[in-house]
Amino acid sequence: MPASRRGSGTVTLPTGQTLAFHTRTQDEEDLPHATKKTMADHLRKYESLFTLTPQRMRMIVDAFKDTLEAGLEKHGNTVPMIPTYVFGWPTGNETGEYLAVDLGGTNLRVCLVTLQGAGRFEITQSKYRLTEDQKQEEGQKLFDFCAECLKTFIDQHVGEEPGMINLKPGEKLPLGFTFSYPCSQNRIDHGELIRWTKGFGNPNTEGHDVAEMFRKSLQKYDVPADFISLTCDTTGTLIASHYVNPKTKIGCIFGTGCNAAYMEKVANIPKIKELNIKDDAEIAINCEYGAFDSFEHEHLPRTKYDQIVDETSNKPGEQAYEKLISGRYLGEIMRLVICELIDDGVLFLGQETYKIEKSYAFDTAFLSLMESDPTDELLMIIGIFTHFFALETTLAERQFFRALAKLIGRRAARLSACGIAAIVSKMGYLDEGCAVGADGSLYNKYPGFADRVHEGLIDVFGDKGRNIVTYHAEDGSGVGSAIIAAMTKARKEKGLYTHV
Numbered sequence: 037m038p039a040s041r042r043g044s045g046t047v048t049l050p051t052g053q054t055l056a057f058h059t060r061t062q063d064e065e066d067l068p069h070a071t072k073k074t075m076a077d078h079l080r081k082y083e084s085l086f087t088l089t090p091q092r093m094r095m096i097v098d099a100f101k102d103t104l105e106a107g108l109e110k111h112g113n114t115v116p117m118i119p120t121y122v123f124g125w126p127t128g129n130e131t132g133e134y135l136a137v138d139l140g141g142t143n144l145r146v147c148l149v150t151l152q153g154a155g156r157f158e159i160t161q162s163k164y165r166l167t168e169d170q171k172q173e174e175g176q177k178l179f180d181f182c183a184e185c186l187k188t189f190i191d192q193h194v195g196e197e198p199g200m201i202n203l204k205p206g207e208k209l210p211l212g213f214t215f216s217y218p219c220s221q222n223r224i225d226h227g228e229l230i231r232w233t234k235g236f237g238n239p240n241t242e243g244h245d246v247a248e249m250f251r252k253s254l255q256k257y258d259v260p261a262d263f264i265s266l267t268c269d270t271t272g273t274l275i276a277s278h279y280v281n282p283k284t285k286i287g288c289i290f291g292t293g294c295n296a297a298y299m300e301k302v303a304n305i306p307k308i309k310e311l312n313i314k315d316d317a318e319i320a321i322n323c324e325y326g327a328f329d330s331f332e333h334e335h336l337p338r339t340k341y342d343q344i345v346d347e348t349s350n351k352p353g354e355q356a357y358e359k360l361i362s363g364r365y366l367g368e369i370m371r372l373v374i375c376e377l378i379d380d381g382v383l384f385l386g387q388e389t390y391k392i393e394k395s396y397a398f399d400t401a402f403l404s405l406m407e408s409d410p411t412d413e414l415l416m417i418i419g420i421f422t423h424f425f426a427l428e429t430t431l432a433e434r435q436f437f438r439a440l441a442k443l444i445g446r447r448a449a450r451l452s453a454c455g456i457a458a459i460v461s462k463m464g465y466l467d468e469g470c471a472v473g474a475d476g477s478l479y480n481k482y483p484g485f486a487d488r489v490h491e492g493l494i495d496v497f498g499d500k501g502r503n504i505v506t507y508h509a510e511d512g513s514g515v516g517s518a519i520i521a522a523m524t525k526a527r528k529e530k531g532l533y534t535h536v
């Protein structure tokens with residue numbers, strides 16, 4: 037009789053699904069599994085494909101830095117370095133009640149944020165998961181959905197008690213809209229969508245002013261909201277994090293997408309010279325650096341799996357850097373490697389593999405779960421493969437999967453460090469050091485992601501890399517958006533740069 041084991045437990049996935057497993061597996065049973073030696077040989081091959089040396093990282097950082105500078109020079113670059121018209125840092129004393137609508141990569145959130153000053157705030161919110169269909173339907177319909185959810189939220193929360201929306205008849209609440217896709221902005225309450233990212237493809241939106249589209253939906257649903265500002269999650273993260281930790285100089289997202297924002301002197305943004313803003317004023321820049329190395333693919337180490345991810349995406353050639361890093365793609369990269377081994381007859385011989393052969397069937401959350409499996413037998417990995425893909429695995433195979441997840445996750449974190457390092461190096465933050473507010477599912481949930489980013493920064497900069505410290509950011513898309521709306525209202529009331 038072959039040896040058998042039992043393992044059981046439950047785990048909650050980021051999708052909200054609960055995965056319960058109670059499994060019995062056998063290592064040496066009748067199915068023809070790969071040997072330990074074969075798996076170790078394969079692993080060596082993937083190790084060399086997915087490992088990023090310090091030297092290679094430094095080359096990437098140099099090219100990245102040039103790209104950031106070029107984006108400030110002229111309009112229309114692939115990495116667009118968008119001036120956001122958020123002028124300087126918050127004082128920390130912004131106060132008042134604001135609505136925030138956050139259209140991110142995965143969810144729609146509507147929030148009521150009460151800024152209390154002294155870096156304090158309260159937030160009440162509702163969250164709606166976006167379906168894949170909603171990401172492809174007519175653009176105006178998507179904004180209608182946002183407006184409808186906001187209207188329902190307001191109706192549910194109007195009242196006298198704390199945490200409720202206190203609205204007098206005819207009164208409107210100021211609204212910050214967090215729209216986390218690249219938009220070129222002429223003013224803070226305007227934004228022309230350059231291109232959809234993160235798998236969205238809603239027609240009749242690219243090239244249109246999404247602020248105007250959303251205002252139209254707000255009117256349609258008679259929402260008592262006054263549209264003040266359009267921002268992206270990274271700018272929100274930068275501002276919200278600085279509100280509570282003034283050492284923050286960079287805001288980053290490592291989630292469904294990846295991107296960063298920082299504060300730049302107007303003198304260093306030649307492309308907005310004609311706006312007549314004082315040279316020593318400061319404006320937050322939304323880098324949209326997920327687009328780094330798009331189309332040309334000169335600098336990043338793309339494997340054939342990355343190329344397939346790219347070519348089969350709805351936007352081939354675009355978001356080249358993001359496609360190696362972000363949560364939307366890591367699971368798919370891993371799945372493609374597994375499928376190659378299935379095709380080569382190495383894995384799962386004699387088993388039905390159609391479930392794992394479906395594009396995007398392998399969630400990035402599985403990589404985190406695999407890496408954090410605490411059991412010797414790797415019971416979590418048994419659970420994932422049996423429950424989601426009806427596949428039996430041996431311990432040697434599970435060890436291979438865990439090691440592969442680690443390679444892909446580590447490469448993502450080290451590449452993430454390159455983007456941060458490029459901003460640090462461009463801005464000369466290394467000697468004095470700086471704090472980097474970071475948010476997103478990878479940063480918050482992937483075990484060891486932040487440590488690997490820090491290791492990467494040391495590989496790029498040597499010991500001084502320790503001066504750059506990332507930390508879990510404040511909620512940029514809700515609180516940050518509200519602070520930006522407050523700053524914008526105050527700026528306009530003072531009559532400062534009212535044309536933007």
Ligand code: GLC
Nearest residue numbers: 216217218233289293295326
């Ligand atoms: C994508 C978007 C960008 C956003 C990032 C993180 O890169 O284009 O606007 O900041 O994802 O959500």
